[in-house]
Amino acid sequence: MKLADVAPKRWFRVAVAAALVIGHLLAFTVAGHARLGLPFNSAPGQEIYYSDPDAPSLGPAPRQPYHWSRLIVSRWDAQHYIGFAVRGLTACPKGGTGQQFVSCGLAWMPTLGLIAGAVNDATGAPPDYVLLLFSVLAAFVINLLWTSRTLVKRLGLFEAYAALVAFNLFGSAFYLVTPYNEACVFACMLGGYICLANGQWLRAGVLIGASTALRPTAVGFAAGFGCAALLAAWQARKAGTARWWRPLVAIPLAGWGQLFMMAVFAIMLGDPKAYVHAQLAFGGQNSGLHYHRFFEAPFYLLSFTSQHMDGVLLFGSLAVIAVAARDLAKKLPRPELAFLAVASAAMALLPLAALWGYWGMNRYLLMCPIIFMAAGELARRRRALFVLWLVACVAIYWHVELCSYITQGNPEICPCLGRMQFSLPFTS
Numbered sequence: 001m002k003l004a005d006v007a008p009k010r011w012f013r014v015a016v017a018a019a020l021v022i023g024h025l026l027a028f029t030v031a032g033h034a035r036l037g038l039p040f041n042s043a044p045g046q047e048i049y050y051s052d053p054d055a056p057s058l059g060p061a062p063r064q065p066y067h068w069s070r071l072i073v074s075r076w077d078a079q080h081y082i083g084f085a086v087r088g089l090t091a092c093p094k095g096g097t098g099q100q101f102v103s104c105g106l107a108w109m110p111t112l113g114l115i116a117g118a119v120n121d122a123t124g125a126p127p128d129y130v131l132l133l134f135s136v137l138a139a140f141v142i143n144l145l146w147t148s149r150t151l152v153k154r155l156g157l158f159e160a161y162a163a164l165v166a167f168n169l170f171g172s173a174f175y176l177v178t179p180y181n182e183a184c185v186f187a188c189m190l191g192g193y194i195c196l197a198n199g200q201w202l203r204a205g206v207l208i209g210a211s212t213a214l215r216p217t218a219v220g221f222a223a224g225f226g227c228a229a230l231l232a233a234w235q236a237r238k239a240g241t242a243r244w245w246r247p248l249v250a251i252p253l254a255g256w257g258q259l260f261m262m263a264v265f266a267i268m269l270g271d272p273k274a275y276v277h278a279q280l281a282f283g284g285q286n287s288g289l290h291y292h293r294f295f296e297a298p299f300y301l302l303s304f305t306s307q308h309m310d311g312v313l314l315f316g317s318l319a320v321i322a323v324a325a326r327d328l329a330k331k332l333p334r335p336e337l338a339f340l341a342v343a344s345a346a347m348a349l350l351p352l353a354a355l356w357g358y359w360g361m362n363r364y365l366l367m368c369p370i371i372f373m374a375a376g377e378l379a380r381r382r383r384a385l386f387v388l389w390l391v392a393c394v395a396i397y398w399h400v401e402l403c404s405y406i407t408q409g410n411p412e413i414c415p416c417l418g419r420m421q422f423s424l425p426f427t428s
Contacts, residue, residue, distance in 0.1 A: 213257025
């Protein structure tokens with residue numbers, strides 16, 4: 001039996017999707033043992049709790065809640081998502097200032113943590129495991145969607161599987177199995193794209209809107225959806241279609257999640273813009289968008305020596321897109337291409353303009369679907385370049401991004417890190 005014969009079958013797709021998720025978890029397990037001598041769970045049976053229910057999120061180490069970093073996948077921002085699962089928004093004062101909202105953790109979007117907290121209350125399951133389960137399930141769904149009938153029809157069977165591999169071997173792909181919101185956000189976006197491709201505009205709008213509840217920068221997906229809907233309506237009207245306006249009706253749905261969370265903040269905290277005010281206070285004088293960076297050569301040159309070598313993946317992704325763009329454009333209808341292009345550009349450019357340096361840029365590139373669809377096309381047309389791209393991604397995955405993540409930026413344990421931008425002492 002040939003591989004091409006079994007690749008479309010459901011059991012094979014499920015097996016591949018599960019194997020890739022397990023692969024990320026194994027990478028964490030091996031890295032934890034090799035880099036830190038730690039097991040996957042360094043405090044089994046211990047409760048995650050606050051000794052002070054109003055303890056500041058950004059206080060001195062060890063930060064509360066206690067044992068938040070017991071899982072090897074729980075580092076950096078995981079503290080805040082787990083914190084919301086444990087205490088909700090109770091530490092955030094009603095009518096508080098931006099700095100007070102920073103102190104209670106609201107510089108990070110609380111949606112996923114609040115949902116995990118509800119599951120924890122209902123089942124008693126540990127909040128960090130609940131968040132991890134959310135991500136693992138979402139990552140599994142993403143992997144299935146990459147080889148769905150719609151994407152195979154658009155890209156081709158080989159190209160769809162190549163995109164799946166490129167996505168999972170990307171330098172920051174391990175975030176898919178962390179207590180972060182990356183996996184859930186991308187799953188909503190990719191599901192929305194597939195609905196869009198099948199003309200299911202209302203369902204697409206609902207899914208894209210859900211992503212904006214989890215991650216504010218997902219407004220880039222909403223912008224892409226709006227462009228796709230406008231272009232589809234214009235094409236339908238030009239073709240004389242009776243209900244040409246149907247895509248336009250779905251546009252308001254693409255932002256429902258953001259509006260919903262603003263309503264939650266208004267009711268619970270007396271400030272619908274509480275998250276925005278926390279972000280501004282957290283960023284201080286560096287807050288806001290700095291578009292002038294795009295026109296400064298040092299900004300790009302320094303990216304190759306940044307802590308996570310973000311320039312390698314940034315410019316490598318641009319090269320992949322440039323080489324495969326023409327062939328990819330021939331396969332995709334214009335509304336879909338507009339969604340992918342606008343959504344991906346917004347998800348990369350907005351953070352690039354807002355970040356203090358390059359901190360976390362590789363995480364944002366993971367949210368750009370056009371990179372991986374272009375990589376799938378590259379695998380068909382330029383196989384040697386595709387393999388070279390995968391080698392570079394895997395090297396950064398293991399030696400740079402994953403090592404920096406589990407050690408919280410320790411250059412002594414991770415010698416491949418570039419110019420230090422930020423690190424935190426790790427305490428188990």
